Amino acid sequence: MYGLQQGGGGGWRRSRRGRGGRGAAAGADRAQPPAGAAALPGGPGRSAHAAPLEALLAELAVDPGAGLTDEQARERLARFGSNALPEARKASLLALFLRQFRSPLIYLLLGAAALAFSLGERSDAAVILAVVALNGAIGAVQEGRAERSLASLRQLSALTAHVARGGREVFLEARQLVPGDVVVFSAGDAIVADARLLEAAALEVAEAALTGESVPVPKAPGALAPDTPLADRANMVWSGTHVTAGRGRALVVATGVSTEVGKIAALTATGEEPETTLERRIAQLGRYVIAAGVVMCGVVVALGALRGLPLVEVSMIAVSQLVSLIPEGLPVAVTVALALGVRRMAARRAIVRRLSAVESLGSLNVICSDKTGTLTRNEMTVTVLYLPGGRRVEVEGTGYEPSGRLTEDGRAIDAGADADARELLLAGLLCNDAELVPPDDDEPRWRALGDPTEASLLAVAAKGGLDVRAERGRSPRQGEIPFDAATRLMATQHDRGGAPRVLIKGAPESVLELCASVRRGGRAEPLGDGEAREARRAWEDMADRALRVLAIALVDEATIAPQRGYAAFAGRAQLLGLVGQLDPPRPEARGAVLTAQEAGIRPVMVTGDHKATGLAVARALAIAREGDVAVDGRELDALGDDELAGKLARISVFARVHPEQKLRIVEAFQARGDVVAMTGDGVNDAPALARADVGVAMGITGTEVAKGASKIVLTDDNFATLVDAVAEGRHVHRNLKRLILYLGSSSLAEVVALVTALVIGLPVPLVAVQILWVNLVTSGLVTVPLIMGPPEGDEMRLAPVPRGEPLLSSQVLRRMVFIVPAIAASTLGYFAYRLSLGVPLVQARTEAFTVLVVAQWFNVLNCRSDRASGLSLDLAKSRWLIAGLLLGNALHAAVIFAPPLNDVFHTVPLPIQEVAAIGAVGSLVLWVEELRKALARRRERRAP
Numbered sequence: 001m002y003g004l005q006q007g008g009g010g011g012w013r014r015s016r017r018g019r020g021g022r023g024a025a026a027g028a029d030r031a032q033p034p035a036g037a038a039a040l041p042g043g044p045g046r047s048a049h050a051a052p053l054e055a056l057l058a059e060l061a062v063d064p065g066a067g068l069t070d071e072q073a074r075e076r077l078a079r080f081g082s083n084a085l086p087e088a089r090k091a092s093l094l095a096l097f098l099r100q101f102r103s104p105l106i107y108l109l110l111g112a113a114a115l116a117f118s119l120g121e122r123s124d125a126a127v128i129l130a131v132v133a134l135n136g137a138i139g140a141v142q143e144g145r146a147e148r149s150l151a152s153l154r155q156l157s158a159l160t161a162h163v164a165r166g167g168r169e170v171f172l173e174a175r176q177l178v179p180g181d182v183v184v185f186s187a188g189d190a191i192v193a194d195a196r197l198l199e200a201a202a203l204e205v206a207e208a209a210l211t212g213e214s215v216p217v218p219k220a221p222g223a224l225a226p227d228t229p230l231a232d233r234a235n236m237v238w239s240g241t242h243v244t245a246g247r248g249r250a251l252v253v254a255t256g257v258s259t260e261v262g263k264i265a266a267l268t269a270t271g272e273e274p275e276t277t278l279e280r281r282i283a284q285l286g287r288y289v290i291a292a293g294v295v296m297c298g299v300v301v302a303l304g305a306l307r308g309l310p311l312v313e314v315s316m317i318a319v320s321q322l323v324s325l326i327p328e329g330l331p332v333a334v335t336v337a338l339a340l341g342v343r344r345m346a347a348r349r350a351i352v353r354r355l356s357a358v359e360s361l362g363s364l365n366v367i368c369s370d371k372t373g374t375l376t377r378n379e380m381t382v383t384v385l386y387l388p389g390g391r392r393v394e395v396e397g398t399g400y401e402p403s404g405r406l407t408e409d410g411r412a413i414d415a416g417a418d419a420d421a422r423e424l425l426l427a428g429l430l431c432n433d434a435e436l437v438p439p440d441d442d443e444p445r446w447r448a449l450g451d452p453t454e455a456s457l458l459a460v461a462a463k464g465g466l467d468v469r470a471e472r473g474r475s476p477r478q479g480e481i482p483f484d485a486a487t488r489l490m491a492t493q494h495d496r497g498g499a500p501r502v503l504i505k506g507a508p509e510s511v512l513e514l515c516a517s518v519r520r521g522g523r524a525e526p527l528g529d530g531e532a533r534e535a536r537r538a539w540e541d542m543a544d545r546a547l548r549v550l551a552i553a554l555v556d557e558a559t560i561a562p563q564r565g566y567a568a569f570a571g572r573a574q575l576l577g578l579v580g581q582l583d584p585p586r587p588e589a590r591g592a593v594l595t596a597q598e599a600g601i602r603p604v605m606v607t608g609d610h611k612a613t614g615l616a617v618a619r620a621l622a623i624a625r626e627g628d629v630a631v632d633g634r635e636l637d638a639l640g641d642d643e644l645a646g647k648l649a650r651i652s653v654f655a656r657v658h659p660e661q662k663l664r665i666v667e668a669f670q671a672r673g674d675v676v677a678m679t680g681d682g683v684n685d686a687p688a689l690a691r692a693d694v695g696v697a698m699g700i701t702g703t704e705v706a707k708g709a710s711k712i713v714l715t716d717d718n719f720a721t722l723v724d725a726v727a728e729g730r731h732v733h734r735n736l737k738r739l740i741l742y743l744g745s746s747s748l749a750e751v752v753a754l755v756t757a758l759v760i761g762l763p764v765p766l767v768a769v770q771i772l773w774v775n776l777v778t779s780g781l782v783t784v785p786l787i788m789g790p791p792e793g794d795e796m797r798l799a800p801v802p803r804g805e806p807l808l809s810s811q812v813l814r815r816m817v818f819i820v821p822a823i824a825a826s827t828l829g830y831f832a833y834r835l836s837l838g839v840p841l842v843q844a845r846t847e848a849f850t851v852l853v854v855a856q857w858f859n860v861l862n863c864r865s866d867r868a869s870g871l872s873l874d875l876a877k878s879r880w881l882i883a884g885l886l887l888g889n890a891l892h893a894a895v896i897f898a899p900p901l902n903d904v905f906h907t908v909p910l911p912i913q914e915v916a917a918i919g920a921v922g923s924l925v926l927w928v929e930e931l932r933k934a935l936a937r938r939r940e941r942r943a944p
Helices: 052-057 070-080 093-097 104-118 121-156 260-265 277-307 313-326 330-347 355-363 421-432 452-463 470-476 508-514 529-544 565-569 589-598 610-621 635-637 641-650 660-672 683-691 706-710 720-759 768-778 778-786 811-834 842-863 879-897 898-903 915-923 923-942
Strands: 158-165 168-173 181-185 194-206 242-254 350-352 366-369 381-389 391-395 405-407 435-437 447-449 475-482 489-496 499-506 515-520 523-526 550-557 573-582 602-606 627-631 651-655 675-682 693-700 711-716
Touching: 052 194, 052 242, 052 447, 093 121, 093 515, 104 121, 104 768, 121 768, 121 898, 194 381, 242 475, 260 421, 277 313, 277 330, 277 720, 313 589, 313 720, 330 350, 330 355, 330 706, 330 720, 350 720, 355 693, 355 720, 355 898, 366 660, 366 720, 366 778, 366 898, 381 421, 381 452, 381 529, 391 573, 421 452, 421 470, 421 499, 421 515, 421 573, 435 452, 447 452, 452 470, 452 550, 452 573, 489 565, 508 515, 508 529, 508 573, 529 550, 529 573, 529 610, 589 602, 589 720, 602 610, 602 660, 610 627, 610 651, 610 675, 627 635, 627 641, 635 660, 635 706, 641 651, 641 660, 660 675, 660 683, 675 683, 675 720, 683 693, 683 706, 693 706, 711 720, 720 811, 768 778, 768 842, 768 898, 778 842, 778 879, 811 842, 811 915, 811 923, 842 879, 842 915, 842 923, 879 898, 915 923
Parallel strands: 366 602, 366 675, 515 573, 602 651, 627 651, 675 693, 693 711
Antiparallel strands: 158 168, 158 181, 181 242, 194 242, 350 711, 381 391, 381 573, 391 405, 435 447, 475 489, 489 499, 499 550, 515 523, 550 573
16 A cells, blocks of 8 residues: 555545535534434534544544445445435425416416406306316426425435445445445545544635635645634545535435535525526516516406496406416426426436536537546547657557557567566556456446546556556555646656655646657667657647557655755656556547537537647647637637637637636637537536536536536437437427417417407407316326427427527517417307307307317417428327327317316317318318428528
């Protein structure tokens, strides 16, 4: 064991999934835990930061190297409960039911019911109230299902922890941690319980969420005075904070509500997510409906006065108008549409953390994507070594399997007999935090635990004949400077024959700046201009071949002084060689890029690799077009905002960028009006992820902080999955437009029919309860199946949805120009025709009522597609829609032919011979739309 490389299996690994912890305010140490909480079992007044470490370990009965046994963990979990903060109590079905009445649309209906009751129309008022109650019940059930669906999806991205249990290092859900567990963490990981440090290396933790401290806090083991304030307890890490640098190993002393953040969480209510853009648009639509309702009532009263109609009749007409304007099923249907979209995205391995992302996905036109792991397989393979003296060694084999030959000029070489090759490979495996895991029953391939770049160095060392575990045992680590994105370097200190030496690996430009000599034949030789030029040519040649290049060096008789950093090694380092690695593109990545481009979305690569490497991969994947360029971090810093804006159209690769530069890239695209998705996995990616319209975190390699700042988590870290999510987002948006078209055209058609009848002197063709029945039952039975419809398949051949497009878009309004008159004309026309034949008013109203219902059924077929025929979209496969139509037919037949319902709905049984005529007239809306669609398809075929 050395430094932080502790426990069986060695290697420090990042949490696999989860959301970054959220904290509370300062002063948490003053709160008291609830009785029975999972805390340090040492009794009142015992403070973990002040107790001797040996006493804590004895008290918690744990071996710091092996961790708790499984039996101990089970017993403590049963005793102390889950490591979870108190959750807001789930709303009861009654609470969900009452919540449905908090809508301006419902207020209008309640007002209409009150007006009907005051006018003596008690049966109408009762029906309106009953339908409002039914709407509330349906909404409560659907919202409950949606909440349960989202809760189950949140479990997919549950926080995890790296824990020593029973002598093994495993990943567990954070809920399973108990006092006495030994946890390990590194930069980017969330701290999931209060813990006392056992070991630390350059460890810094961001504690602003708990203490208000704005900068990361250095941490170190050791006991402190009992009265040390919480913010100064450098030997403790707290739940709800996160690691910004370094690594650590700690002993859990408090979990759940007994953690410092848990004490506050137990006293506070859980906040709600802010209102999304879509919710604001629906609320705005509700306000428009109220305004239209008020205006319409004024129009009705004025027209009634001109015709000399009695006040009661005019008032009931006004009630009918109000009811006809209200799309009662809209809130329920929107909730279902979003929940279904989220579930479908989860099935495609994209976990939506915030519903606003579903809206934004449909409008995306720029995706800034990481290269490694997202566009590539993240299985680094060393393919070539450069050794001083101009030697090039080719490496056979792919992936992490440690089998394959090292060849030079076509002949195999033995690294054990080649001093220069051995020095390079040995340094690569020692200055390394990864582990290789052999195949097992769960995974048939060799795989990496840790950084893929470092794992590939272990694989090539094994190919060269070195025993990784044995070499690490012979040269234990005595110190380290963890990898830092700013310097792009990592260093470790080891003992070599009783003398310390430092090994350094990192970006070639950074390593070469430290080197004044090369290591050849076991001796240091000056790094002359010729040797330096040869090394740079080798580096550039590898980069041109799309290889990632690492340089490795050593410093003899040197020790690490963290406060001096790499300045202590400047001019003392000896270059051992260069390592060229290939991370092959994912086989599906090029197809996903082309699909995105066809959909009007521009993929842009953002990578930490050399720009030549990034540009070569971008060209292979068709991200880089003819004339496109790559810009590295230094060049980006040299560009002013105006210059950057002018060049954005031709920059397809941002290379060697620091995570903080991602924020500038996002803002530059947004300044042009683009809707931007940004992928990321590191701590410092969080600002860019939060600023992007859709921040996308990696579920496998992503840090907890990145996930906490994102709106979507990709469980497979795959660019193609993000493109699939965009397609699903467009499908959700299209379904919402179908919904608005269907409900809007239905409501407006009813208004047109009623007002026209009033203007031309006809009796009112529909009464309030009939309109309510159409809006709630007839429409309600098909709206949910409508938004459950499958995608049409052309979502990714359309342009992105314009940012801020209203619910009543121009396309929807254009279609309503045809649909609304067709429904209104068929309803009112048949009513007037039947009256002209001397049919009693109640029968004529019943027939008009039925025509309207039939027209709604045909209209739902219209709304299934913008272009395709309503009769050709695999109607037989839409089982839920067919079921809704059949049930609607049965219920409407009951309203017409069941005597108890005749009085309630002001209907009479119809002659059977009229049914066919009513069906033919009601189908007018279908044929009008079919004609429009046929003409639209014809124009598209003629278009160049």
